[in-house]
Amino acid sequence: MPLYILRLSLDHTSFRIPSLLSISQVFNFPIRFVSQDLYRGLLVIELEKEEDVNHLLERETLLLSVTELYAQGSTYEELHAEMSQHLDILQPYRQKSFKFTLEGVNHRVIESRIRDTVESFAYTALEGKIQMKNPDVEFVIYEDYQWQAAHTVQARVSRDGNFKHVYFGRRIGFGRARTLATSHDVKNRAYYGNTSMDSHMGFLMAGQALPAPGKLIYDPFVGTGSMLYAVAHWGAYVLGSDIDGRQIRGKMKGKEVKPGILRAAEQYGIEDRFIDCLTYDVTRSPIRTGGWVDAIITDPPYGVRAGAKRTGRKEGGKPLREEPYLLPDGTYSHKREDYLPPSRPYELANLTLDLVQLARWLLVPGGRLVFFLPTVNEDYQEVDVPVVEGMKELKIGQGSIQDFGKWGRRLITMEKTALDDGPPPTFEDHDEFDIKNQPEHLPGHFGFRDRYAAGFAPRTIGDSGSASPAVETPAILVPGVTTRNEQGK
Structure with a gap:
């Protein structure tokens, strides 16, 4: 099969x-x-056919360009x-207009060497016209260098030509998803909040x-909708919910009649993919049946900019x-427009296990749960990810962090x-998270x-048996939480 860079x-x-x-699976x-x-x-991969390259160019936001590899x-x-x-x-390209491009990776090639390097390919005997703008085909030479912190002119000259590997091939195209981060930039969004995802x-x-x-994707902690804009861009229908409807609605100004989330969705041309955004506590959800959601994607609140509540x-x-x-005055309190139900903190370890169990119930077979798990690095262990029968973690190497x-x-x-x-x-509140039993490991x-508030000071076990930071911080946690071990005990 052909190779691509x-x-x-x-x-x-x-x-x-x-x-x-994930793109290859879609x-x-x-x-x-x-x-x-x-x-x-530079990453060399093998694909069966060139049309698969277009899927990568269309959807991979980290992809700059793709080149068919000829020699290295x-x-x-x-x-x-x-x-x-x-x-x-x-x-197939011998009679077509062409140009050669020399690119350094982790290095900017010295201009005086570019012409000599390109002319060393004269033996290819291409007969078409050299055309630097909009040629029929572009041939690329990649020099792959080790990363170096120094960026002085002297450092650049001294390392020029001392590459680790060199590649040659035909450019197929440039990444078309690279602009999405800019077009969806939070600062230019019609509606966003302090918890909006980059x-x-x-x-x-x-x-x-x-x-x-045709897929249906749900965010149970939708906030200002950052997760849903991205999945809706790729054609999925989306549904969101949150305990605080103010996050969904935002402030209405003048003649505005749409909630803030829908105003941003309209800005991106994806409003028709938003089924609805509902206000309710996910732990007291009105949903009565499972097995109908294709994916759950969410960034649960964890207390840095907003704390989770139930x-x-x-x-x-x-x-x-x-x-x-x-x-x-004869009215019920819960019918007032400014009514907010009483709430308590939702310990993150409890929330995480509940989220996995919710996914086990709501997802279709083969459906995915995607979420961020904030952890203290020195305390994190593999067993921190909740173990729920019927749910399997997908992980590459050390994972994405x-x-x-x-x-x-x-x-x-x-x-x-x-x-x-x-x-x-x-x-x-799960019994297996009872810190009074002094478990051997508390999840990260x-x-x-x-x-976070304590500067990630080491944990200590107090006289009551509860784990707490070594420095004094406000008592805001729901008692009783850690995650399951590998045996699910």
Whole structure:
């Protein structure tokens, strides 16, 4: 099968392989990675047919360009020797207008060397016209260098030509999804909030949900809708919910009649793909049947910019009323426009397990759950990802992570392997998360909000047996949470 060179951005390198594999799964074509190092600026892959390249160019936001690989080597002598044996591959382009381009990866090639390098390919005996603008075909030479921090002119001159590998091939096209991060930039969005996801990261997450026309994708913590804009762009129908309807609506100004989320959807031309955005607590959801959602994609609140909440009262507070409260003016409190139901913090470890159980119930067989899991890096272990029968985590290498030093956001992608819906989740505070039992391991995301506020100080076990940061922080956690171990105990 033909080989292709992917020129990739060096941003978010841990996301690139899962992203490419997801595209191949959406369009049902095989992809084989030939390169030994999967995280360099150039990645050699094998595809069955060139039309599959167009799917990558259309959807991969990290992809700069794709070139069909003709020859390679650790030196130009090796490259020319290999190319000389395969000159017949140039036959379809021999009479066409062309140009040669020399690109350095992790390096800007010295201009004075470019002409000599291009002329070393004279043996290809191309007969078409040299045309620097809009040629029929563009041939590309890639020099792949090791990354170097120094960017002085002297450093550039001294390393010029000392590349690790050199490639030659025909450019097929440039990445067409690269502009999405700019066109969907949060700062230019009609409606956004302080919890809105970065647009580029939103598209990288969206790819893992395998969005496509006709699919239905749900965000149970929709906020200002960042996740839904990305999946709807690829043709999926979307549905969102949130405990706080103010996030969905935003402020209405003047003659505005549409909620904020729909105003942004209209800006991107995808309003017709928004089924609805509903206000309810996901732990008291009105949904009564499972097995109908193709994917769940969400960025659960974890307390850095907004904390997760669920209906109820904090520990020690008054219990919820069983009957509606009648105000002195004869109206019920819950019917007032400014009514907000009482809420309590939703511990992230509880929320994470509930989310996986919700996906187990709502998803169709083979459906995906995609979410960010913030963790304290030094405390994170593989067992922190909840184990639920019928759900399987999909992971490449060490996984995709945004590393912020002491903490990071891990992108978790899970697939429903069960063929049945199973029971709906109960959303109770799970017994296996009872910190009073002094479990051997507390997950890296347990008590994340307090850990963040405390500067990620090491945990200590207090006299009561509860785990807390070594420094004093406000007591805002729901008691009793860690995640399951590998045996699901």
